[in-house]
Amino acid sequence: MSDNPPFRFSVSVETIFSDLPFEQRLEHVVDQGFSAFEFIGRERKDMNITLALKTALRLDVIAFVGSTASLVDPAQRPQLENDIMRTASLAVDLSCSNLIVHSGPMLPDVPRAQQHTNIIESLQMILPIAQDANVTLLLEPRNVIDYPGNYLIFSNEGFQIIRAIGSPNVRLLFNAYHQQISEGNLSARISKNIDLIGHFHVADVPGRHEPGTGEINYRYLFRLLRKLNYRGYVGLDYMPLTSSAQSLRTVQALAE
Numbered sequence: 001m002s003d004n005p006p007f008r009f010s011v012s013v014e015t016i017f018s019d020l021p022f023e024q025r026l027e028h029v030v031d032q033g034f035s036a037f038e039f040i041g042r043e044r045k046d047m048n049i050t051l052a053l054k055t056a057l058r059l060d061v062i063a064f065v066g067s068t069a070s071l072v073d074p075a076q077r078p079q080l081e082n083d084i085m086r087t088a089s090l091a092v093d094l095s096c097s098n099l100i101v102h103s104g105p106m107l108p109d110v111p112r113a114q115q116h117t118n119i120i121e122s123l124q125m126i127l128p129i130a131q132d133a134n135v136t137l138l139l140e141p142r143n144v145i146d147y148p149g150n151y152l153i154f155s156n157e158g159f160q161i162i163r164a165i166g167s168p169n170v171r172l173l174f175n176a177y178h179q180q181i182s183e184g185n186l187s188a189r190i191s192k193n194i195d196l197i198g199h200f201h202v203a204d205v206p207g208r209h210e211p212g213t214g215e216i217n218y219r220y221l222f223r224l225l226r227k228l229n230y231r232g233y234v235g236l237d238y239m240p241l242t243s244s245a246q247s248l249r250t251v252q253a254l255a256e
Contacts, residue, residue, distance in 0.1 A: 007222075007230050009251070010036040010062040012201075012237040017244045026053050032248045036060040038235050041068075042090065051094060062233045063098035063138060063173075063199060064091075070104025071122040071139075072115045072151050084126045088133035098199055099130070100138045100173055103152035115151055120164050130169045136198050140173035143181040146208075153182045155189050162196045171198025175237070180205045180216055187224055194228045202251075203238035210238045210247040212254050222255045 011017075011034050017025040022045050029037050037059055039045070054061055067083030069076040087099055103119055106112075123137060130137050139161060141152045152158055158172045174197045176186055183189070190197065202221075204214030211218035225234070240247035 006255070007200075007225050008036060008233050009034055009255075010038050010060075010233040010235045011248070012039070012235055013037050014040045015237060015239050016248070019244075023049055023053055026050075026057055026059060028244070030057050030059065032245055033252075034248070036062050036233060038063040038237075041065050042087075047090060047093070054094065061091075061094040061096040063100055063235065064096065066091075066099030066101050066137065068102075071101060071119040072104050072107055072110075074118055074122075076104070077122060077125060080122060081126060081129070084129050088129050088135055091135045092133050096135070098136050098138050100140055102140055102142060103150065105147075105149040106151045116157065116161070119152070119161055123161070123165055123170055127165065127167055127169060131167070135169070137170045138173035138198050139170065140175055140201075141178060141182065142175070143178045145181055146178075155179055155183065155193070159193050159196050172196055173199045173201060175201040175203075176216060176218075176221065177201065177203040177205060177208055177238075186216070186221065190221075190224065191228060194230060197230075197232075199232060200225075200230075200234040201237040202234055207241075208239050209241045210236075211251050213241055218251075219254045 011029045013025040013029065017028045026037060041064060066087045067080050069080035069083055091099060107115055139158055141155055141158045142150045144150050144153055155174060162170055162172055174190060179186060202211050202218065203209065204211050204216050206214055236251060
């Protein structure tokens with residue numbers, strides 16, 4: 001094994017241990033030997049209980065969705081700003097350093113170049129909020145099979161947006177599942193742009209199941225992240241084919 005410090009896993013408790021009440025999932029994350037988790041949003045969850053449990057269990061909260069507002073649509077900027085103000089405050093309370101955002105669907109009859117510019121301007125608008133809260137905005141491209149009509153599909157365009165903003169508080173969330181479907185050539189894209197990637201999500205293709213069940217060579221990718229000295233988190237954002245506990249052990253074995 002490489003002498004480089006290993007990356008760490010974060011368990012998505014929206015898809016893993018999903019048969020249990022939300023709060024109980026955190027205990028099972030710890031029982032399986034993990035020290036970090038992430039979730040989608042605060043809806044139907046008691047954040048006071050979540051904070052108490054995360055503190056008692058000594059868990060880190062790695063990421064959650066900052067807003068569901070579209071970045072390509074200027075009309076949604078008031079909602080975007082309001083959402084980020086609220087979620088950034090929650091991130092501070094939870095000691096969470098990342099908020100996930102998405103482009104939203106393509107706008108009909110609007111040139112693609114203008115939509116690209118709209119994303120940059122939307123991120124620039126909320127950047128001061130992120131900076132004040134010391135959180136990173138994670139821009140996640142998504143495939144158009146699972147998200148029909150989604151604007152931001154390709155990682156290269158995402159990296160262009162990150163470079164245009166030029167702030168360490170805006171980074172790409174590289175979701176290997178989405179990018180394998182959308183473009184492939186994962187290792188080259190990761191290697192070339194590792195400095196612009198703030199977080200990873202992993203699931204296999206097809207089916208969005210645990211790594212090791214499909215076509216992506218995750219043993220190789222995990223070794224690549226060590227070689228690149230990636231010190232962040234890899235979010236386990238998949239739907240288990242086996243039990244949640246067994247699937248987590250499978251992923252851990254791939255990373256050894």
